[in-house]
Structures are given as structure tokens and as C-alpha cells.
Amino acid sequence: MHYGSNMRSPRPGTRVLGVDPGLTRLGVGVVEGSVGRPLALVEVDVLRTPADLDPALRLARLAEGIEERIVRLRPDAVAVERVFSQHNVRTVMGTAQASGVAMMLAARHGIPVHLHTPSEVKAAVTGSGRADKEQVTQMVTRVLRLSAAPRPADAADALALAICHIWRGGAQNRLAEAIAKAGAR
Amino acid sequence: MHYGSNMRSPRPGTRVLGVDPGLTRLGVGVVEGSVGRPLALVEVDVLRTPADLDPALRLARLAEGIEERIVRLRPDAVAVERVFSQHNVRTVMGTAQASGVAMMLAARHGIPVHLHTPSEVKAAVTGSGRADKEQVTQMVTRVLRLSAAPRPADAADALALAICHIWRGGAQNRLAEAIAKAGAR
Numbered sequence: 611m612h613y614g615s616n617m618r619s620p621r622p623g624t625r626v627l628g629v630d631p632g633l634t635r636l637g638v639g640v641v642e643g644s645v646g647r648p649l650a651l652v653e654v655d656v657l658r659t660p661a662d663l664d665p666a667l668r669l670a671r672l673a674e675g676i677e678e679r680i681v682r683l684r685p686d687a688v689a690v691e692r693v694f695s696q697h698n699v700r701t702v703m704g705t706a707q708a709s710g711v712a713m714m715l716a717a718r719h720g721i722p723v724h725l726h727t728p729s730e731v732k733a734a735v736t737g738s739g740r741a742d743k744e745q746v747t748q749m750v751t752r753v754l755r756l757s758a759a760p761r762p763a764d765a766a767d768a769l770a771l772a773i774c775h776i777w778r779g780g781a782q783n784r785l786a787e788a789i790a791k792a793g794a795r
Numbered sequence: 796m797h798y799g800s801n802m803r804s805p806r807p808g809t810r811v812l813g814v815d816p817g818l819t820r821l822g823v824g825v826v827e828g829s830v831g832r833p834l835a836l837v838e839v840d841v842l843r844t845p846a847d848l849d850p851a852l853r854l855a856r857l858a859e860g861i862e863e864r865i866v867r868l869r870p871d872a873v874a875v876e877r878v879f880s881q882h883n884v885r886t887v888m889g890t891a892q893a894s895g896v897a898m899m900l901a902a903r904h905g906i907p908v909h910l911h912t913p914s915e916v917k918a919a920v921t922g923s924g925r926a927d928k929e930q931v932t933q934m935v936t937r938v939l940r941l942s943a944a945p946r947p948a949d950a951a952d953a954l955a956l957a958i959c960h961i962w963r964g965g966a967q968n969r970l971a972e973a974i975a976k977a978g979a980r
Contacts, residue, residue, distance in 0.1 A: 666873075666908035669899035695880050695887050702880050703891050710892025711899050714854035723851035 624779065625652065627685035627721075628771030629676065629712045630764050631693065633704035634661060636672050636712075637768030640683050641754065643776055651754045652683060654765050665704065673711050680719050688716035689775035691767070692725040726774050731767070734774035746770050809964065810837065812870035812906075813956030814861065814897045815949050816878065818889035819846060821857050821897075822953030825868050826939065828961055836939045837868060839950045850889065858896050865904050873901035874960035876952070877910040911959050916952070919959035931955050 623644030630637035636657040643649035657675040659668035680688070690713055693706045716723045729739035736749045747766040751759045753773055760766045808829030815822035821842040828834035842860040844853035865873075875898055878891045901908045914924035921934045932951040936944045938958055945951045 664902070664908070665910070666898035666902035669895055670902035673899050673903065693888055703878055706888050706891035707895025707898065710854055710895040713851035713892065714858050714896045717849070717851035717855035718858065723849070725850070 622650070623647065624687060624776055625683070625685045626772040626775045627679060627683065627688045627716075628768040628773075628775065629688060629690045629709070630767040630771060631691060631705050631709035631712060632764065633659060633665070633668050633672070633701070633708055635762065635764045636675070636708055637764035637766075638676065638679055639760075639765060639768030639772050640679070640685060641769060641772035641776065645777055648755070649753055649773060649776060651756060651769070653679070654760050654769055655679075656762060656764050656768075665707075668704075669707055669711050672708055673715060676712050677715050677719075680715060680721065685721060687775060687779070688712065688721050688723045689771040690716075690723060690725055691731070691771055692727045694727075724775055724779075726771055726778070730778070731770050731774040734777050735770045743767075807835070808832065809871045809961055810868070811957040811960045812864060812868065812873045812901075813953040813958075813960065814873060814875045814894070815952040815956060816876060816890050816894035816897060817949065818844060818850070818853050818857070818886070818893055820947065820949045821860075821893055822949035822951075823861065823864055824945070824950060824953030824957050825864070825870060826954055826957035826961060830962055833940070834938055834958060834961060836941060836954065838864070839945050839954055840864075841947060841949050841953075850892075853889075854892060854896050857893055858900060861897050862900050862904075865900060865906065870906060872960060872964070873897065873906050873908045874956040875901075875908060875910055876916070876956055877912045879912075909960055909964075911956055911963070915963070916955050916959040919962050920955045928952075 623642060625642045628639045638657060639654040640652035641649050642652050657672050659671050690709050693709050695702055713723045732741040732746060733739040736745050743763045747759050750766045750769045760769060808827060810827045813824045824839040825837035826834050827837050842857050844856050875894050878894050880887060898908045917926040917931060918924040921930050928948045932944050935951045935954045945954060
């Protein structure tokens with residue numbers, strides 16, 4: 611029997627695809643859950659393209675991998691790291707291009723896209739906006755109750771983005787609800 | 796009678812789609828021709844997206860306009876302006892994202908992508924890498940024998956990219972041919 615896209619069972623909360631953009635390594639991690647309940651890892655991977663490949667072909671390969679996950683895993687939201695121009699000048703253009711491709715593909719599939727800064731992600735996951743990569747990896751491992759830490763760091767960062775989005779989204783929703791209730795009095 | 800994609804009549808030279816990337820205005824200009832013969836304007840336009848629209852939706856709208864032109868006009872090559880991180884820090888990330896989307900779409904359709912720096916384009920079209928926008932617009936108008944200058948500057952810049960690509964590509968091909976001949980002696 612074939613189950614169409616409207617036949618899937620209800621999900622335990624929100625399913626978020628986190629994207630840590632990059633031309634050489636692009637982290638894609640999917641997490642499912644809601645605030646106040648344990649989160650679950652759905653899938654995590656790192657898409658890689660060789661540095662000597664034509665840049666447009668690198669972007670097309672990344673697009674293929676991202677879109678395959680969007681179609682197969684049908685996330686409710688896509689969380690992408692916000693890229694800043696002041697960091698890593700040598701690679702920032704490729705990183706921005708990869709982030710643009712991920713954002714555009716999500717929008718084309720009707721999935722809302724949210725950008726989170728690296729310090730927002732660190733603060734949401736570890737409690738400190740200045741946490742280092744290893745602290746983020748450790749907290750992601752603990753939050754998702756994984757038996758081994760996700761490697762490389764791009765994989766952990768993609769999961770951290772998804773976790774951040776669920777937790778911040780939840781906080782924002784509760785705030786919006788509280789404001790709505792206060793206004794209704 | 797239906798003419799498939801292999802049935803089209805031979806073109807007078809190369810057809811190049813020039814893309815001047817940007818989130819607010821993205822220039823798309825198509826030029827056809829070859830070195831040493833008059834070039835012809837095929838089509839030029841500027842795609843616009845509102846600044847208050849969600850960035851991912853802006854990229855998706857631009858993608859739609861770029862892909863529609865790739866499919867309908869079937870360029871032999873796509874020339875995109877190379878984006879540098881040192882300029883216009885406030886808007887450079889959006890510009891890089893838009894350029895990544897254009898590059899990826901061209902690659903997906905099997906069309907080779909070439910990047911040209913602003914000074915390469917200015918030098919190819921006006922003879923000076925330091926020409927201003929008005930000089931570029933005037934030379935584009937003259938080279939394509941247009942009755943009116945293409946406006947805004949993004950439209951002229953997209954055409955300048957396509958012209959630059961045909962002229963530089965031609966020079967590079969002639970050089971390659973000369974080297975091949977010299978090697979064959």
C-alpha cells in the first residue's frame with residue numbers, strides 16, 4: 611500500500627532541518643521534538659564537494675543533497691546559519707552562496723526558513739554564546755542522547771541549529787501566547 | 796509542428812546570459828554573437844524583490860525568473876559577476892546568495908558558468924578597468940547598437956557581463972588554438 615504525503619502519522623512536535631552552510635563541507639541535520647520534551651535525532655550527514663571542482667557544479671551537488679533531504683524527510687522548518695561578511699574572508703563568499711541555495715530550495719518547497727547566528731545557536735544549546743565547538747558537540751550529543759558524538763563539527767553544528775530552532779521557536783511561541791493572553795484580558 | 800531542443804537553427808555565434816546579482820535588483824541580459832562580428836541583444840531585464848519580503852522567498856522569486864530565462868532562451872554559457880567580500884558589507888551577503896542561486900541553476904541545466912570581476916568587465920567593454928557605470932552603459936548601448944541606453948545600471952551591467960564573456964572567451968579560444976597549433980608543429 612502506498613502512503614501519500616498526507617497519510618503520514620502525526621509527528622511528536624516539529625521536525626527541523628538544520629543547515630550549516632559551506633562549499634567544502636555542508637552539515638545537514640534533522641531533529642524532531644518540542645520544548646519540554648526529549649528531542650530525537652532523525653538523520654545527520656555532511657555533504658562534501660572537492661575544492662578543485664567548478665564552483666557552480668559544487669553548488670549544484672550541494673543543492674541535490676539538500677533537496678533530496680527536503681523531499682524525503684519533509685521538515686516543518688529549515689534553520690540556516692546566518693553568514694557574516696567579517697569572518698573567514700577567504701571562504702565566506704562560497705559559504706554565503708551555499709546558504710542562499712539552501713534557503714531558496716526550502717522556500718521553493720514551501721518550507722519556512724529561519725536564520726540563526728552562531729552565538730544564538732551556542733547560547734541556546736550550551737547556555738553561553740561564547741562556547742567552543744567541542745562544548746557545542748558535547749551538548750548536542752547529550753541533548754539527543756547519542757551514543758557517540760557527531761563528527762565532524764559541521765554535523766554537530768547542523769544539529770545544534772535544529773535544536774536551537776526548536777527551543778527558540780518554542781520560547782517565541784510561548785511569549786507570543788502570553789502576550790496574546792495578556793492583551794485579551 | 797513541434798521543434799524539440801535539438802531542432803533549433805544554428806546561432807550566429809555564442810548566446811550568453813549575463814547575471815548581475817543582487818537581492819533587490821538582479822540584472823539578466825542575453826547577448827548573442829562572436830568576436831569580430833556585431834553582437835546582438837536578445838533580451839534584457841531586471842528582476843526585483845521587495846526589501847520587506849522574507850530573504851528565502853526573495854531568493855526563490857529570483858530563482859524563478861532566472862530559471863525561466865535559462866529554459867526559454869537556452870544560453871550556451873552563463874556569466875556571473877564575481878562577488879567580493881570587501882565591498883558593500885551591508886548587502887554583500889544577499890548579493891553572494893543571489894549569485895550562488897544563479898550559478899547553481901545554470902549548472903543544474905548543464906550550462907557552463909563563468910565568473911568575471913567588475914574590473915574585467917569594465918576593461919573588456921570600455922578598455923579601462925576603472926570606467927564608471929555611465930561609461931559602461933554608453934559602451935553597451937553602442938556595442939549592441941541600441942536606440943536607448945539600458946536602464947537601470949543593473950540591466951547594462953548584465954549585458955556588459957555577457958559582452959565581456961563573448962569577447963574574453965573568444966580571445967581565450969584563439970589563444971588556446973594558437974598554442975595548440977604551435978604545439979602541433
